[in-house]
Amino acid sequence: MVEPWQAPSQRVVWSVAGLLAALSDSIAARFGAVTLSGEISGFTRAGSGHCYFSLKDADGQQATLRCAMFRRAAGLVDFAPRDGALVEVRGRLDLYAPRGELQFIVEAMRRAGAGALYEQFLRLKARLEAEGWFDAARKRPLPAFPLRLGVITSTAGAALHDVLTALERRAPHVEVVVYPSLVQGEQAPAALVQALAVANERAEVDALLLVRGGGSLEDLWAFNDERVVRAVGESALSVVCGVGHETDVTLCDLAADLRAPTPTAAAELASPSRRSQLELLDVLERGLTRQLRSRLDAQAQRLDRAGMRLARPSDTLARQQRRLA
Template identity: 45%
Template sequence: MNTPFQDSRPRALSVSELNHQAKHLLETSFMQVWVEGEMSGFSRPSSGHWYFSLKDRKCQVRCAMFKGFNQRIREIPRDGDQIRIRGKVTLYENRGDFQIIVEHLEPAGLGALQQAFEELKRKLAEEGLFEVSRKKPLPTAPRHIGVVTSPTGAAIHDILTVLARRCPAIPVTLYPTAVQGKPATADIVRAIEQAQAHGVADVLIIGRGGGSLEDLWCFNEEAVARAIADCRIPTVSAVGHEVDVTIADLVADLRAPTPSAAAEKVSPDQREWVRQVDEKYSRLTHGVRRALQRMQTQTGHLAARLRDPRRQLMDRAQRLDELDVRLGQALQQALQQRMVRAGHLVQRLRTQSPRRQLDHHHDLLARLQDKLQTGIRRRLDRHHDRLSHTGQTLQLVSPLATLGRGYAIARRQSDGLILRDAADVSPGDAINTRLGRGVITATVISVNSADE
């Protein structure tokens, strides 16, 4: 049976003990983990460490990547990036926060080519090569179209087919180039420079048919991107299929989803031209007819509204007389109001005249001076009476009065000691004796210490 002072409950852990045990359990259960998710809440304090959260649709986990590990990361991640991390699961004991100490970080799901694509894309974007403000407008009716592509690929066939259908009168010049493999990069740059040197094309289509990321990679090279950006001719990029996006698409003045679409964007449709001309002719004819009818109707209305100018002058003169009378009345009323207000102000000024205030204060000052003089006299009389009384009191207790009644004060001449006992002097000592009037200097002949 438990005594009243014995606690039967199990021992409770302190918060520190609990967190320490949880940290040990996590670190021993998870030696190293790979985790993938979206970066959120990224921060870089002055210490150089990185702190962020990794989240998916349902959950998130805190992460810390210390300076010694994050210095190896070439591209600093940002919020919203999908990343993969490798690290150790642990617990930050001070706050009890479950977290991962990150030792390695990389983009999630990106191969080497895709990562290179993103890095170049970010670099050129920071330089402003994708800005809309720098893109050149395409001519609405080009006189000559240039095409940079392979002479044997499907792209040139699709482009020529569309141009022949839409507007066969526009001449087309092919600037042949390889569109796949390592040599293709320099080949494309050379073809673009050749088109500019030729100087006949006023719009340039650059592209090829579809393929894998590796097949299209020459259009993701920095040299090709800069050649397109520096091209003086307006450019249309048509690389791959609609889902394929390359650096060339982003740098070009216009991106077309396919080579056929590029041919449609740069060429006018001659049948559409005929239809537009017919439509505009019809609209113009109807517009002219409606304008003539409207002008005839307006002319009739204006003729009906036209009045004799003399009548308008008389109306204006009458209106002017009316305004003149109203102005005189308004001035007279305003003058009367000002006069009434001025009278009120004069009355207030008289009531609050400075002379009246000065007279009042002068009388008040005179009364205060009388009271001050009376108070001074009374206080002087009280002090005079008190001084007389004090003098009389002092006279009663004055030692001089005592001396006047026959008493004397004897002092030893050598040190001025007041003599109260005969033993204080010896025969031959000189003494000074103070009487009621004057001082006697004498020499002691004998001393008798006995009381008489």
């Protein structure tokens, strides 16, 4: 229970910085060096070499702790940390004063096995691969000159903007049909399956782009859902999958007809460059013109030679008249 206000001479008023510093000292004195185990989520490596990520509870509890691993410590790690990896970290708790956030300063990290989500990913990948969903024989070529492309993504995400920008720059003549869908969360797999079904039922586009921006393994998990993977593999329309960043690989990437490293790359791979096609037409036009002129010149010379072999009609007529006389 909060005590009532005391007289000014009796109460202690903390500054924010002073309170956070006192809390930081108390935490350091109480815990000292700490070893944690958990699952990496949202791992990023800054240009400075420092690494930032969250450590999730490995037992599935709703608990997350922000972590920072500075360049010196990151350089001593003998493996590549990734989302979903189960690790043990040693370090100290600290309060980050600018935001008033509790964080864990990682001084050492080692493997502790694969994370639960990543293990699930590997098991499902092995099963679907054994069923042939990722076979190269299933891959179909994309249409060489599409006139209309379908895009399955969230209308609120940056991926749609990236695709539209790339198509406007690269192939402004290509029409775009958007099939809106959730791309994250528990409802996303069903929404993605529905969007794929609608696009195939309407059959109004030449190919489909299945895209979304980057994120952690949890953020992209809808694209590892078995229902979505099978829907991509069963699509009558060719599918280009561009999910996450270049290093992100989902099961939908493996089942699609073509994997793109980013949404922008998906748009570029699905549409030929208008400029390059016009340049190719110019080259072909010049080549055909040269061939036509060469052919006409050759036929003209042939005609001249044939004309030289023929006598003038009046000379022939005079010769025949003399023979007749």
